[in-house]
Amino acid sequence: MRAAAREDVRPSRTRILAGEGVRQLDHARIDFEPVKFQPVPVARLWGGHRLKSWFGVDTDEPIGEYWVLSGHPNGMSVAASGPFAGMTLAELVEQYPSVYLGHSPQPRFPLLIKFIEASQDLSVQVHPDDAYAQRVEGDFGKTEAWYILECPPDGRVIYGHQFRSQADYREAVEAGRVQEKLRWRPIQPGQVVFVPAGTLHALLAGTIVVEVQQTSDVTYRVYDWDRVDANGNPRPLHVDKAADVLNFDPDDPAAQTHPEAANPDASAAGVPAPWRRLVTCPYFTMDHVHLDTGTLPVESGRAGNPDILIAMGGSGRLSWPGGDMSIRRGDTVLLPATLTQYTVVNDDRLELLRVFY
Known part of the structure; x- marks a missing residue:
């Protein structure tokens, strides 16, 4: 069997050697604050050029993915500014696990956030x-979700299959069907x-998404x-490995087609308007x-764990006791678990995803 598809996740620009000489900070004297990270642009055969202006990328290569929050060694996030500037996400959660990691299902930061541009x-x-x-x-394995930012008028994705069994799958592969x-x-x-x-x-082709996934880089x-x-x-x-892991259960919706994991009535999930779960x-x-207007107070999603804010459109500000920062399209911010309440301020049609685990 062939090895898994661990594609070369390399920055298209000069790699930042952020792990050298990281200063030790005095935990007792730090006012922990939200952290922005530098995006890691990943060249892909099927990538494009439209999102380069969002992330300040200057290269002729087609960029397929921008890893905007990642603790995976194949594409590690580096803090862009503030008291932790130059620290990797791995270093940050290792030094301050109760603040920037919390109760994690992995021994590292458990989620990987990407913007994906598919020109093919x-x-x-x-x-x-x-x-x-x-x-x-x-x-680790990979369960993921896509938020569709753009797609063609007749946009589609491939989702599910009609293989009746592993044998049926192998026959189709052999026959080129x-x-x-x-x-x-x-x-x-x-x-x-x-x-x-x-x-x-x-x-x-023609689809742009925000992807939230488990921290993993295994694809078959x-x-x-x-x-x-x-x-x-x-x-x-x-x-062979795909045959091992594909869902062939005809009674499981995930084997064929899976509805959005959405709750159409946000109030039923206890999520206050204007949030949608x-x-x-x-x-x-x-x-x-x-x-569209105004200020939105926010309570953190899960006590003891950090929130993640992903700006998908517009601009505004993130405010908390003792500080604030601007947020605009393309920004991803990791909020410390110690920050149980914060405020989002709209400037120009700010659109956000809030993710927690």
Whole structure:
């Protein structure tokens, strides 16, 4: 069996050597505050150029992903400013685990946040769950959710399959008939697509999303549209491992098509307006708000754990006792667990995701 698809997650610009000479700070004298991190742009064969202006990236390479909050060694976040400037997320949570990590299901920061721009179709792929990934790859599994920022008028994603069994799947691979067995699902901006581990899926050309996922970098490719890389070689597939982890249960909605993990009545979930609860799963919770005017007081999502704010549009400010910071489209902010209340101030149609675990 081939190895998992651990694609080269390398910054397209000069790598920042942030781990050298990190100063030790006096815990007792620090006023812990929200932290912004430098995005890690990742070149991909299927990437694009539209989001480069959001993140200040200057390269001719097509950028497919911007890792805006990551504790994974394949693309580590570095604090951009403030008292922790130059520290990696791993260093931050190691030094101050009760403040910036809290009760985590992983020994590292458990979530990875990305902006993804697909100018071509992504490979048809599947991710393992924790048990398989830890046993086979030495990593964690990947359940994820996409918030659709942009897509074509007739936008679709691949979600689910029609394989009746593992044998049926293998026969389709051998006969070159995988494409016939895929399920397609319409999408539109503002929609959420929840992708549990074991779900066959792919983003398609013209789609831009925010992705919230478990911290993991394990992907098994099933089909890659017969593409070749710059050297004329096809990218490796992972047929056997995909067979191990694909969901073939016809009675499980995730095996075929999965509704949004959304609660259409936010008040029923105890989420105060104007927040909407988008996703609740064992790994993370996602809330959404779009502010036209005014100020919004916020209570942290889970006591003892940090909040994450992701600005998807507009601009505004984040305010807390003792400080404030500007936030604009593309910013992702990690709020300390000690900050149980804060305020979001709208300047120009600020749109946010709030994520916690």
